[in-house]
Amino acid sequence: MRHFMLQLSALMLTALPGVALAQKGMVMSLGKNEGQLSVIAWSGYLERGQSDKAYDWVSPFEKASGCKVSVKVAGSSDEMVSLMNQGGYDLVTASGDASLRLVAGGKVQPINIKLIPSYGTVNPKLQSAPWNTVAGVHYGVPYQWGPNVLLYSTKAFKTPPTSWAAVFKPQTLSDGKSNTGRIQAYYGPIYVADAALYLMKTQPALGIKNPYELSEAQYAAVLAVLKTQRTLIQRYWNDANVQVQDFTSEGVVASASWPFQVNTLKANKQAVASVIPVEGATGWADTTMMHVDAKHPNCAYRWMEYSLTPRVQGDVASWFGSLPAVAKGCAASSLLGKDGCATNGYAAFDKIYFWRTPTSKCAQGTCVPYSRWVSDFIAIQGGR
Numbered sequence: 001m002r003h004f005m006l007q008l009s010a011l012m013l014t015a016l017p018g019v020a021l022a023q024k025g026m027v028m029s030l031g032k033n034e035g036q037l038s039v040i041a042w043s044g045y046l047e048r049g050q051s052d053k054a055y056d057w058v059s060p061f062e063k064a065s066g067c068k069v070s071v072k073v074a075g076s077s078d079e080m081v082s083l084m085n086q087g088g089y090d091l092v093t094a095s096g097d098a099s100l101r102l103v104a105g106g107k108v109q110p111i112n113i114k115l116i117p118s119y120g121t122v123n124p125k126l127q128s129a130p131w132n133t134v135a136g137v138h139y140g141v142p143y144q145w146g147p148n149v150l151l152y153s154t155k156a157f158k159t160p161p162t163s164w165a166a167v168f169k170p171q172t173l174s175d176g177k178s179n180t181g182r183i184q185a186y187y188g189p190i191y192v193a194d195a196a197l198y199l200m201k202t203q204p205a206l207g208i209k210n211p212y213e214l215s216e217a218q219y220a221a222v223l224a225v226l227k228t229q230r231t232l233i234q235r236y237w238n239d240a241n242v243q244v245q246d247f248t249s250e251g252v253v254a255s256a257s258w259p260f261q262v263n264t265l266k267a268n269k270q271a272v273a274s275v276i277p278v279e280g281a282t283g284w285a286d287t288t289m290m291h292v293d294a295k296h297p298n299c300a301y302r303w304m305e306y307s308l309t310p311r312v313q314g315d316v317a318s319w320f321g322s323l324p325a326v327a328k329g330c331a332a333s334s335l336l337g338k339d340g341c342a343t344n345g346y347a348a349f350d351k352i353y354f355w356r357t358p359t360s361k362c363a364q365g366t367c368v369p370y371s372r373w374v375s376d377f378i379a380i381q382g383g384r
Helices: 058-065 077-086 096-104 117-121 189-202 216-230 240-249 259-267 297-306 310-320 340-344 346-351 370-381
Strands: 027-029 036-042 068-074 091-094 141-147 149-153 183-186 233-237 254-257 272-275 281-290 352-354
Touching: 036 077, 036 297, 058 068, 058 297, 068 077, 077 091, 077 096, 091 096, 091 297, 096 281, 141 310, 141 346, 141 352, 149 259, 183 189, 189 216, 189 281, 189 370, 216 370, 233 240, 240 254, 240 259, 254 259, 259 272, 259 340, 281 297, 310 340, 340 346, 346 352
Parallel strands: 036 068, 036 091, 183 233, 183 254, 281 352
Antiparallel strands: 091 281, 141 281, 149 254, 149 272
16 A cells, blocks of 8 residues: 655644653653543443453553543544544544544654554554654554455345445345445545545546545546445444444445444344455554643553553454454454454455545645545535
């Protein structure tokens, strides 16, 4: 995948009590833990056994560190950015469609990986990725990643679909029924990239090289696909659990989805399966990032180190249906099991175009920025 660099002005940070800061705002040494830690996270990313006693990686950290963890669950990347802009939080588990916005907005601080001994165990492909590293400066610690798979009903699709056309083009399915009203799509504007990826492979004459870097002509073609898809949509989903219910009882038969929904539906004995189509897939690689004004930096750094523990990595992957940023996590969790990483799509890494925020400056010169993606996708959802 093509890397791009975002040019930033210098970050002006104020010193925090008990923490030595470098000129650019990087923590240089750790002091005594503050006793508290506030984290914005995706649902299921920080479990303390309340949902299932077997899934608890927060309590052991609290006991060992003395840092009491509070979690604010966010339902979207845009909500995470909004909460970080408001302030009052130490960490956020940001996906690539939020991370560079936080860096550019000066809301997160550089991370001193020398204070995180386990950083070297992270998958090398994630350590300096373009969604968490700018001009060689790290702005977070990789946490989990995963593909946006094509989830489908095996009753509606007698043979597995091989293309994203199943959710982008009107068609009669093998159960003899139209896909109209039986399709879902992700509600976030970053979903525009899914349609761009589909066209990148099926209409090469458009010249799309990166689904996050679109010229005006390419962008217009992508919007046309999304407008056609709008006529098929039952719902734009933003809640994984609601999507599970829609596949269970609302007649939905195909959608871009996460391994979490796939695993949950299978556990509930639903007739579903998933595939990464021939065009490939978009995906998310989430980074634990630290607020520029974090009040509990010592606890924050110790959480970031702890989060890379192989067993924690594996347990999170088991619960969320994601994949560990640390390869050893695939074998360290009895909850994930020996086949968990294979089931969740570990081998698909190189087929994934990971979420990143589109910018007006790009490899081909000028591209359509994310602000346009937001306004135009909202309009399409509204039927305009």
